[in-house]
Amino acid sequence: MRAFLLFLTLLIVFQIPGCKRAQTSINTTTLKIAVSILPQKYFVEKIGGSLVDVIALVPPGVSPHSFEPKPSQMVELSQCRLYFTIGIDFESAWYDRLTSASKQLIVVPTDTGIEKIISTHEHHDHGDTHGDRSESGEHERFDPHIWLSPELVKQQAATICNALIEADSLHKETYQSNYENFLKEIGTLQDEIRRIREACPDDHGFMIFHPAWAYFAREFRLTEYPVEIDGKEPSPKELVNLVLFAKEKNITTIFIQPQFSPQTALQIAKEIGASTIEVNDLAENWAENLLQVAKVTNSCSHDK
Ligand SMILES: [Zn+2]
The missing domain is CATH 3.40.50.1980 (Nitrogenase molybdenum iron protein domain)
Known part of the structure; x- marks a missing residue:
């Protein structure tokens, strides 16, 4: 208030x-x-x-x-x-x-007019520490x-x-x-990204802290595996499951983002012997950024 x-x-x-300024010089x-x-x-x-x-x-x-x-x-x-x-x-x-x-x-x-992906996350737990989080x-x-x-x-x-x-x-x-x-x-x-993607199998997956790339993944036949669960840090139990899952998927790189703490991703990476790479879904140079991400998603984990 x-x-x-x-x-x-x-x-x-x-x-x-x-x-006033806008009105007096509207054409210039x-x-x-x-x-x-x-x-x-x-x-x-x-x-x-x-x-x-x-x-x-x-x-x-x-x-x-x-x-x-x-x-x-x-x-x-x-x-x-x-x-x-x-x-x-x-x-x-x-x-x-x-x-x-x-x-x-x-x-x-x-x-407007865009059909969105429904988040697969369940509803937030009650009693979240942030007042209006749910x-x-x-x-x-x-x-x-x-x-x-x-x-x-x-x-x-x-x-x-x-x-x-x-x-x-x-x-x-x-x-x-x-x-x-x-x-x-x-x-x-799009042509350039598809050309980069041709080198990889269709079900190629990548692990990332905050799952920002679902639309990108859908368009270019990738699979995104989030670390964050329901918009929050995973619990210790969920973390154990994530480590097992990452091993099963042969994840060799985990993406971290400048807007979020890298701690959990670093922890998983250490457990499974993977490296971390920073990707930014909010970079201003949009086209260059997407191309860059296409390259790193292809060069990291291989499912086979
Ligand atoms: Zn986001």
Whole structure:
């Protein structure tokens, strides 16, 4: 509540000059746009080019699953023209406040029309130490990591392109041609990843702390084995089972992520004599990152 009051105060102080600036120089300024995570910044910049100025709310190294916007970020958001959401929990918690605080801001959900993978995790245990954890678990029964499948990014790109055209119809042709170029780039990326994948058997699997790569795995015929259970560290008993499972699957590499503690993955790796490699599902250079991950998933564990 205190944070919200501070947010309102900051709004009053900062928003008025922001609005005036936007009105007086509407044809010369770029469209100010907010996104939740860095890969989305990459998508919007591909389509918007120099016509857009994009801010990502979740800073590098922070997990979007535990992120909460700061009041200063809410002020920045309220001055944006568009906010492209992607279906992560923190977004919906701020919807009402956002839309009532800023008349000019249009919220565009980029997960519209995307059929999500239902998380295989069971419901969170009751009595979790985090107060609203079970509620957030409910929301994320659908796997939110849709930005890691190039095929699904094509759909997100279409939504982004349409929203940009609607907000700035003067530059329709530029958005449209940038969008078409982006689709071609995605197609080339998919071909490259498939070529890398051809070297490996179909049921090739990899072990990872936080299971972010299910959509990627589905698109490129990989299997993801998570260390995290139900969004949490495994219990000592679950850890024993994971070690047995990893041995059975001949896992030689375990992926760790910069947003999470590597301790458990390191422990499993030590038990089974595997190495660890860092992969980041939130890297800003999306295409290069996916290519890199395709290479490391192929060079690590072999089921046979
Ligand atoms: Zn995640």
